[in-house]
Amino acid sequence: MSRLNFHHLSHFWHVAKIGNLTKAxxxxxxxxxxxxxxxxxxxxxxxxxxFIRQHRKLMLTDAGNLTFSYAESIFSLxxxxxxxxxxxxxxxSQTLRVGMLSTMSRNFVxxxxxxxxxxxxxxxxIVARGQTNLLNELANHQFDFxxxxxxxxxxxxQLWQCQLLVQQPICVIGPxxxxxxxxxxxxxxxxxxxxxxxxxxxxxxxxxxxxxxQFTPNIVGEADDMAMLRxxxxxxxxxxxMPDVVVKDEITAGNLTSYITLPNIYENFxxxxxxxxxxxxxxxxxxxxxxxxxxxx
Numbered sequence: 001m002s003r004l005n006f007h008h009l010s011h012f013w014h015v016a017k018i019g020n021l022t023k024a025x026x027x028x029x030x031x032x033x034x035x036x037x038x039x040x041x042x043x044x045x046x047x048x049x050x051f052i053r054q055h056r057k058l059m060l061t062d063a064g065n066l067t068f069s070y071a072e073s074i075f076s077l078x079x080x081x082x083x084x085x086x087x088x089x090x091x092x093s094q095t096l097r098v099g100m101l102s103t104m105s106r107n108f109v110x111x112x113x114x115x116x117x118x119x120x121x122x123x124x125x126i127v128a129r130g131q132t133n134l135l136n137e138l139a140n141h142q143f144d145f146x147x148x149x150x151x152x153x154x155x156x157x158q159l160w161q162c163q164l165l166v167q168q169p170i171c172v173i174g175p176x177x178x179x180x181x182x183x184x185x186x187x188x189x190x191x192x193x194x195x196x197x198x199x200x201x202x203x204x205x206x207x208x209x210x211x212x213x214q215f216t217p218n219i220v221g222e223a224d225d226m227a228m229l230r231x232x233x234x235x236x237x238x239x240x241x242m243p244d245v246v247v248k249d250e251i252t253a254g255n256l257t258s259y260i261t262l263p264n265i266y267e268n269f270x271x272x273x274x275x276x277x278x279x280x281x282x283x284x285x286x287x288x289x290x291x292x293x294x295x296x297x
Contacts, residue, residue, distance in 0.1 A: 006074075008042035011035055012050060013071040019058055062140075069141035095123045096282050099143035101150065102128040105226040105246045108269055109147055112165070115289050122282065135160075138274055145283045146272040161273045163287065166294045167266040168243035170202055173233050176257045184209065184260060192238035194221040194229060205265040206241050243267050 015024040015035065025032040043050050048063035060068060076094060096116065100109050109126065116122045129137060131150055138146045152162040172188065174180075181187045195217070196203040210217060221232045226246050233240035234250055241262070250256040271287050 005042065005045060008038045008045070009067075009071055010075065011038045012042050013068065013075055015039060015051075015058070016060060016064065016068045016071070021058060065142065066140050073141070094121065094282075095125055097143045098124060098126045099134050099138055099146035100126060100128050101134055101146075101148040102130055103225045104147065104149045104269070105243065107245050107248055108168070108243075111245070112147060112271075112286065112290055115286060116282065135272070138272060141274065144273075148270050148272060149267055151268065151270060152272050159274075163271050165269045165271055165287070165290055167268055168245055169261045170206070170241060170265040170267060171244045171258045172239050172260050172262065173242060173244065173247055173251075173256050173258055174239040175237050176254060178257070178259065180259045182260060184262060185213065188239065189215050189217075191218075192220040192236075193217040194223075194232045194236065194238045194240040195219055196229065196241065197222050197224040200224065202241060202265065202267055206262065209262060209265065 011024075011028065014028055015021055018024045018027065021035060022032055025035045028035065039050065046063075046067070048067075049061050050064035050067055051058050052061055053059070096113075098109075098113065113124055113126070116124060127137075127143070131148065134143075134146050134148065135152065137143055151164075152160045172180075172184070174191070178191075179187070195206065198204075198207075220238050221236070223229045223232060226242060229240055229242050230246050230250070232238075233242070233247060233256060239259075244251060244258040247256050247258075251258055271283070273283060
């Protein structure tokens with residue numbers, strides 16, 4: 001393959017951002033035909049088609065999405081470098097692309113990104129995905145990082161950087177005013193239960209605890225989604241098993257109560273990045289702030 005032409009890549013980047021060849025040509029002050037030729041030359045140089053037309057719309061191919069994500073990193077870093085060298089400051093704004101596992105606690109994700117919520121120089125773009133799609137899109141550099149409660153291990157095909165952020169203790173959550181002991185035992189056996197599904201590590205650990213106490217819970221609801229567990233626990237009189245961070249607003253409002261912390265049962269939260277990929281420095285900043293905050297709490 002011939003050496004990458006960054007002039008052609010820049011023009012492709014503008015077209016991909018705008019999504020319209022004519023408008024991109026107007027912004028770049030060149031003719032539409034000249035811009036089209038330069039995109040074609042870029043496609044020929046890399047041996048991949050970058051755009052397809054669907055219903056008169058210009059859509060990125062898989063190769064186009066990957067190329068665009070790299071172009072975003074390249075030209076964003078170029079803007080930052082130019083601003084730093086000329087003015088000693090960073091660019092006015094930047095986008096942080098966050099992937100999150102669709103079944104994990106929204107409250108946890110919010111607490112992680114909270115330091116940037118009111119930063120006028122940062123735009124957060126948060127997208128929920130299943131674990132497989134989450135990692136595929138992260139590998140294709142469509143996210144700066146991913147948040148998940150499933151540990152990610154590397155392979156010969158893909159190297160990951162997976163860092164444990166925190167181990168959240170698992171609690172028994174229920175409606176306020178119940179007479180329950182401070183230890184898991186007979187008091188808890190007369191209630192209905194809402195639990196994570198059987199493929200959850202939390203569920204496996206809870207089942208083991210029940211076996212120790214020779215207790216078979218009466219399960220009235222199951223969910224693999226923390227948001228759904230939150231709703232079920234809020235709108236029923238059953239006891240639920242989850243980290244109390246999932247229902248912190250309901251606990252603060254007095255609508256739910258955290259009765260006990262279950263022994264030796266945790267939910268782990270991880271931040272995942274692609275190894276040997278240019279990462280946004282905000283990722284390290286967020287990770288370090290969160291870990292330091294957890295150590296102080």
